[in-house]
Amino acid sequence: MRALVSEQGAVRLDHHWPEPDPVGDQVLVRPTRLGVTPADLRAVRAGRFSGVLGSEFVGVVEKLGPDAAGQDHLLNKRVVGSPLIVCGECDLCQRGLSQHCRAGKVIGRDGADGCFAERFAIGVRQIAPVPDGVDDDAALFAGCVARAMHAARRVRIEGKPYVTVLGDTPLALIAAQIMTSLNGSVRCLGDRPAAYGLCEKWGVKHRHIREVGLRHDQDIVIDCADDRPEFGDLALGLVRPRGKIVLMSAGAGPKLDPHEIIEHEVEVYGVASGNPCEGLAELAKGALDVVSLISRRVRLVDGLSVLRAAAEAEQLKVVIDP
Numbered sequence: 001m002r003a004l005v006s007e008q009g010a011v012r013l014d015h016h017w018p019e020p021d022p023v024g025d026q027v028l029v030r031p032t033r034l035g036v037t038p039a040d041l042r043a044v045r046a047g048r049f050s051g052v053l054g055s056e057f058v059g060v061v062e063k064l065g066p067d068a069a070g071q072d073h074l075l076n077k078r079v080v081g082s083p084l085i086v087c088g089e090c091d092l093c094q095r096g097l098s099q100h101c102r103a104g105k106v107i108g109r110d111g112a113d114g115c116f117a118e119r120f121a122i123g124v125r126q127i128a129p130v131p132d133g134v135d136d137d138a139a140l141f142a143g144c145v146a147r148a149m150h151a152a153r154r155v156r157i158e159g160k161p162y163v164t165v166l167g168d169t170p171l172a173l174i175a176a177q178i179m180t181s182l183n184g185s186v187r188c189l190g191d192r193p194a195a196y197g198l199c200e201k202w203g204v205k206h207r208h209i210r211e212v213g214l215r216h217d218q219d220i221v222i223d224c225a226d227d228r229p230e231f232g233d234l235a236l237g238l239v240r241p242r243g244k245i246v247l248m249s250a251g252a253g254p255k256l257d258p259h260e261i262i263e264h265e266v267e268v269y270g271v272a273s274g275n276p277c278e279g280l281a282e283l284a285k286g287a288l289d290v291v292s293l294i295s296r297r298v299r300l301v302d303g304l305s306v307l308r309a310a311a312e313a314e315q316l317k318v319v320i321d322p
């Protein structure tokens with residue numbers, strides 16, 4: 001079968017990659033949509049990972065592994081999944097904090113094969129069935145929606161706080177919609193023209209990063225930009241004393257001056273991942289517009305150009321139709 005494979009940073013489309021046979025509690029999935037994430041590009045650039053790339057998918061379960069026998073209801077069902085393989089046994093997994101599993105591994109970048117292939121195997125505990133009302137394009141964003149919801153919960157959006165979202169990545173634009181729905185007074189700061197039109201459509205304010213005054217008046221600043229260390233000064237200039245900064249960047253996060261954090265008693269939160277089931281439930285309500293974020297569609301057979309497309313500055317979300 002075909003698979004997009006990285007070998008220490010050299011990417012190739014392999015036409016004869018062996019189809020995996022699900023072992024243990026794994027299931028075999030045939031992807032119907034694949035999403036290229038900033039983390040995939042970073043994994044290639046870092047050059048340490050060898051194996052099938054990819055961590056974001058919607059697909060159909062075709063086969064169950066020997067220990068997933070009781071999960072017949074999943075056969076032929078559409079699913080999305082968490083890219084994180086957890087052990088289920090360490091102290092953190094036992095305490096319900098499996099997203100911080102001490103033996104956790106991420107598919108497509110951490111020693112485990114990912115989903116950019118015609119078939120892939122994944123643990124049954126990592127997947128969640130997609131409700132009928134959520135189509136494949138929307139379901140692809142379940143993880144991103146879940147993460148933005150998790151961020152909202154961590155900082156507690158109460159009253160009508162002033163919220164600034166930095167970056168105009170898909171995550172930023174989803175976070176802006178979710179914070180607006182929770183009654184935040186939200187604006188998005190970025191520099192990609194494609195994001196302006198979308199924000200206007202949703203009634204979310206959008207400003208160019210160079211047009212904004214640093215007045216220490218924002219209750220919450222959420223960084224969703226990728227590889228923009230210079231956004232550290234921006235975040236600290238925007239947040240009010242005792243305000244909150246949320247870090248969700250996939251790449252090198254903003255560089256925050258500890259002296260400023262101390263002086264203004266700023267609270268800094270890291271938000272890693274949410275529960276895809278929660279993202280699916282939110283998408284099923286139909287209030288979020290995520291499909292507009294898809295800026296380009298490519299095919300798995302396009303090979304390397306899949307990653308080149310995703311690296312183009314003007315692209316919001318590149319989706320692979322396998």
Ligand SMILES: [Zn+2]
Pocket residue numbers: 086087088089090091092093098100101102103104
């Ligand atoms: Zn664990």
